[in-house]
Amino acid sequence: MRLPGVPERPGTGSASADWSGVRARLHDGGLRWTPQRRTLIDVLAATDGHVTGAELVERCRAIDPTTTPSTVYRTLDVLEDLGVVRHHHGPDGREEFHVLPEREHGHLHCRACGRSWEVGAAEVAPMLEALRRHRGFEADISHMALVGRCGDCVAADDRAAGGD
Amino acid sequence: MRLPGVPERPGTGSASADWSGVRARLHDGGLRWTPQRRTLIDVLAATDGHVTGAELVERCRAIDPTTTPSTVYRTLDVLEDLGVVRHHHGPDGREEFHVLPEREHGHLHCRACGRSWEVGAAEVAPMLEALRRHRGFEADISHMALVGRCGDCVAADDRAAGGD
DNA sequence: GACTCAACTGCAACACGTTGCATCTACACG
DNA sequence: CGTGTAGATGCAACGTGTTGCAGTTGAGTC
Structure with missing residues (x-):
């Protein structure tokens, strides 16, 4: 959907820096770093452009087959609060997430x-x-x-x- | 997906004229007039502004408790082709229908x-x-x-x- | 009025996402 | 290193909407 060579850096750091920062930012908010969250972060870090929620669940399952949807969706909520992902609703109303929105x-x-x-x-x-x-x-x-x-x-x- | 019809008359208080036309327009398209469709039309005729799909199902059930969701949603599809209703997705991705869209x-x-x-x-x-x-x-x-x-x-x- | 056939219905199963609740665990603290 | 606890997980059930399929029925025709 989008080319890999996204023109990064609107003002803040590069992607990798943001991913490692996530853990720290969770801690700052009194939230925890769990294996399930690590899995999702890994998936997101390997994702370009837009993904649906269902697709993220699938990809997490590829890494850890015990992944459950509710955990993924709840974690996505948390990550959205952190600004790590954004979601909107596609034409059919399904959720689509995009990662590390560099610009609006x-x-x-x-x-x-x-x-x-x-x-x-x-x-x-x-x-x-x-x-x-x-x-x-x-x-x-x-x-x-x-x-x-x-x-x-x-x-x-x-x-x-x-x-x- | 779109039909040319229904551009006229923004401010008609009573939509009854339009509603009776629905049956004829179904016939024109080789489609049928069934009790289930009549129920939904009745509900729509009594509806102002926006309604969610689930709410329409509820209201149909109030008239005819045997109403099933699939029939309602399928009929709404048909009615949308006819230009009788329009739908969009609310902020949570749920469907919202509006009735007899007089203007865009x-x-x-x-x-x-x-x-x-x-x-x-x-x-x-x-x-x-x-x-x-x-x-x-x-x-x-x-x-x-x-x-x-x-x-x-x-x-x-x-x-x-x-x-x- | 009976026949015919495609449109329609209802059902069951599915897909995506959310929520309540009992259990578990990351992590701070001693 | 052990403990307490709030945050996180997994499960099961639910809500909204879609789809495949077999049976039903509207309505045109004789």
């Missing part, structure tokens, strides 16, 4: 071909500004998933039918 | 207080335009749900903490 971004999903893209904060900043001005609403862009049709599919549709 | 609109949901609002097409038109120009992407605004914090909650937070 939203999501575009094409209903026709199923592909998705990220949109940078800059691209939607004008609308966010407008919403803030008009209604005082501060939208959380990284939780945003816009569904629609991508340029390719629109073009294909136009060619095929003309109507809808 | 998106949704704003406050994570802090749980309220939601509708945003008119005009309000987001500039961003939609920008997306179309920059990436050729045609966003479906009525499937959109932006999560964030409303003006009240932002103000409350600022007063309470000052930070985050």
